[in-house]
Amino acid sequence: MKKLLSILGLAVLTTSSVTTVVSCTPSVNHTETIHDKIKKSLQKPINFDDNWIIDYSESKEKIEDFSNSIINGRWTLFNKLVTDLVTKQLIKDIPNLLRMYPYFSLSAAVTIKSFSGIRLSIQEQTKTTFNYDVGYNLEQLQDIPASDLQASNPIWDPTSDMLSLYDGSSFGQFVIEGMDNQNEMSFKEKSFISDDKTRLNYLSGMLNNSRSIVAYDGEYKKFLMMGYTIPYIELEKADFPEQDLIKQIYVDKEIFIKNKKFLLKSLYDSFIEENNVEDLIKCMPSVLDDMDIDISLVRAVLTSEIKADKKLEYVYGSKPGYYDKDMLVINVEVKLKKGDVVSDITINEQLALAISYV
Template sequence: MKKLLSILGLAVLTTSSVTTVVSCTPSANHTETIHDKIKKSLQKPINFDDDWIIDYGESKKNLEYFTNSIVNNRWTLFNKLVTDLVTKQLIKDIPNLLKIYPYFSLSAVVTIKSFNDIRSSIQEQTKVTFNYDVGYNLEQLQDIPASDLQASNPIWDPTSDMLALYDGSSFGQFIIEGVDNQNQMSFEEKSFISDDKARLNYLSEMLNNSRSIVAYDGDYRKFLMMESYISYAKLNKVDFPEEDLVKQIHNDESIFNMKKNLLLKGIHNSVMKDGNVESLVKSMPSILDDIDIDISLVRAVLTSEIKADKKLEYVYGSKSNYYSKDMLVVNAQINLKKGDVVSDVTINEQLALKISYV
């Protein structure tokens, strides 16, 4: 159902229409900061020239549907590939990055003006060079100068100790936009990964290793197959006539295991109907067609608790009204499937779920 936030240094949704204040060429008296190193790394072009998951054996209609979906949506598989490649380059160029900031996270999305070029080149199976925007997060806001934060995130309230939540295409405490040779990548797929096991493992590793949306002390990350909105578990009113499962579990955690199979069914159905996953299964059924999922309870959270606790209110996105209802926070283990073949690599996530009754 491709973890969520930390009060001081969390993954924040924000717009990419901002300007960065990190200098490309620090002065002689300037001590190179982590931001200088990150931007310098992002000035190195990335070239993807490998086997991937686009199956050119599908019909032209399916290929067009797939490329439109992976380019038009914010959190698509293509953007997650870009995020994964950018993260790997940063870790290679800054070997101690994850030692200093073990919960470092970033999001990378192609720039709006690159959409059509990418769409056309993928459909024509030619090489494309494009720019991407990056938003990244460290551990605490004090690790980034306030002036830098304000310039990079104009929605941030400097009188507050927290960044404001904002829905946008890239997110992070600090934003670096892609233009010219800054944040540039080339993509050309050699061939389709036709072996089901190898393809599912590749895709699972890519989604599992991505650093995006890691925050709240590294505890929370959304299922990276999914879009930017919050996850739902849709349950049948016949099974839950009182429509108060979260309250029941909040009062007695043993109820979670009693109702677990019904919850799993609701979560599975919701994931498979998510825009990104559904479009992938419909247009490229040769990639994957199902998932195996298991869950364990972290906590049940009532809306009243969120409103009474500023930390919870911030972490769970009150300003976007994402959590207008009680919710469950669960650990999830997901394995991708294609027919009888199941990935060896398990995607581990922590999910915050709204519960709806239909």
């Protein structure tokens, strides 16, 4: 894979000498594929030098607490910023990408080696350059050569048509790891977005633009909110003595509506914690201080379905400890708030959840 990446983008130079050489070998015209264009785009450095959400009028301790949260692999806010910037560059370089591949999806995550540099950059308001990993999906395996897939994901058989990688931050059929000059990004915040409405709209738009893994004509998805293993919401055993709410909803969707208030309350608490929104509210309270959340049911999924359906297995996986539990796939609508100001943009994303009874 390293050899492959090291030769991408190099042009073959043809030179002529005093002696004329006649070749009998016919020239070969290589047609650049979408896959080739994506890899070429990811070689370009990305520069973020703009207004963002770090308010340096906050105390030094709060800024340090906020920046230190990047050590946590769940610091999805910064990774979503990176994902958004990478996606925008791809669309700029390949204007017809989403028209040709409407279910194209991508996630990007800062490499572990880059954490300390970004933390220091945020604390001292200096510029830093870091690498990021990218995983992307091109609607099953139709446009990615098997040799590339095997180099990217050596533990899977690329002929299975069910190749899937998910490590909690970047996921997709094809993975390009950030190293040396590959997948480089520079970051320096110009200033804090001081207008509450502008800031909330910016954040909401950025989070909305992050693209989940989409497969099989958009019928199934794997979402950027989801963790390394299936996230849980907790319900009281006293309220649900049978402890089989997902199975009940699978049979009758109206049961979801009847129990929505319990699910919504648990999700609200989980959403804040699992997506590090808590870091923004506690460490950078000038960014946002609350949110409105609403949910609706997409479908209930039983473990037996995943094991029996290759499409579901492809999207959610069936390895123990990953997504091997009965799940509720729900649509989550979020409106960010700061005081009386509410974002004009609704963050709309789907999420797969298991239920734990306590």
